[in-house]
Amino acid sequence: MVANPANAAEHLVAMTGPSALKMEANIVILGTDNVGKSALTVRFLTRRFIGEYGDIESIYTHNVLVDGREITLSIWDSSCSEDQCCESSLQERRVQWADGFVLVYSICDRSSFNTVAKMVQHIKAAKGLQGAEKVPIVIVGNKRDLQHRRTVTSEEGRLLALTTDCQFYEVSAAENYHGVLVAFHGLVDRIRVSRLAVRKPAGIKSIVKSMSAVFGRKRTDSL
Numbered sequence: 001m002v003a004n005p006a007n008a009a010e011h012l013v014a015m016t017g018p019s020a021l022k023m024e025a026n027i028v029i030l031g032t033d034n035v036g037k038s039a040l041t042v043r044f045l046t047r048r049f050i051g052e053y054g055d056i057e058s059i060y061t062h063n064v065l066v067d068g069r070e071i072t073l074s075i076w077d078s079s080c081s082e083d084q085c086c087e088s089s090l091q092e093r094r095v096q097w098a099d100g101f102v103l104v105y106s107i108c109d110r111s112s113f114n115t116v117a118k119m120v121q122h123i124k125a126a127k128g129l130q131g132a133e134k135v136p137i138v139i140v141g142n143k144r145d146l147q148h149r150r151t152v153t154s155e156e157g158r159l160l161a162l163t164t165d166c167q168f169y170e171v172s173a174a175e176n177y178h179g180v181l182v183a184f185h186g187l188v189d190r191i192r193v194s195r196l197a198v199r200k201p202a203g204i205k206s207i208v209k210s211m212s213a214v215f216g217r218k219r220t221d222s223l
């Protein structure tokens, strides 16, 4: 189940013919220490919450069916301290590898929320996208069951997502599988939509390219 980051699956592939309903995507889970990145990942993969997880960094492969489409996800459960969250070569590798991002903070930890806000900007800059291209990012406020220790309001999370064009979920990996599932599926949808947006102009470009190749050659042949 665990794979090597260096050999990780290729980017999201929308295939043709009988495989049209299959695709692949790389997802990275980012956030500061102790916010519940592993708990969310394990919840999504196994439906279970086991309490303690250690800090081993792993990539898991997982097949899901979303809207009748079979999707192979490679999920990188990262481990990073607050000061490494934006600035390290490993972080750069994670960002370049990923098609989509789950940025996690704890609703009881304001500095983890501030770090997520910085990470959104960092990822967008590092991806260097152009025009209408968007980075698929979901922001997840975890530990929703700990209301009495809350220091970040839902509105703050929602506002951050709104102003950065991300999707927002508040969940409890400890208490609820469904919320975690919805967040991951939301990210998969964003990856699909962003892929379509990228493919459309490329399609027009390639038609123009093929036409000029044909007409260009004809002219040359008749000389």
Ligand SMILES: Nc1nc2c(ncn2[C@@H]2O[C@H](COP(=O)(O)OP(=O)(O)OP(=O)(O)O)[C@@H](O)[C@H]2O)c(=O)[nH]1
Pocket: 031, 032, 033, 034, 035, 036, 037, 038, 039, 040, 050, 051, 052, 053, 054, 055, 056, 078, 079, 080, 142, 143, 144, 145, 146, 171, 172, 173, 174, 175
């Ligand atoms: N109450 C509560 N505790 C949670 C929840 N999610 C995770 N935890 C606890 O928070 C602690 C940290 O969880 P992890 O999943 O290891 O967090 P992490 O972000 O992967 O931590 P690092 O590996 O240090 O980066 C553990 O004790 C979990 O049991 C949650 O939704 N509610």
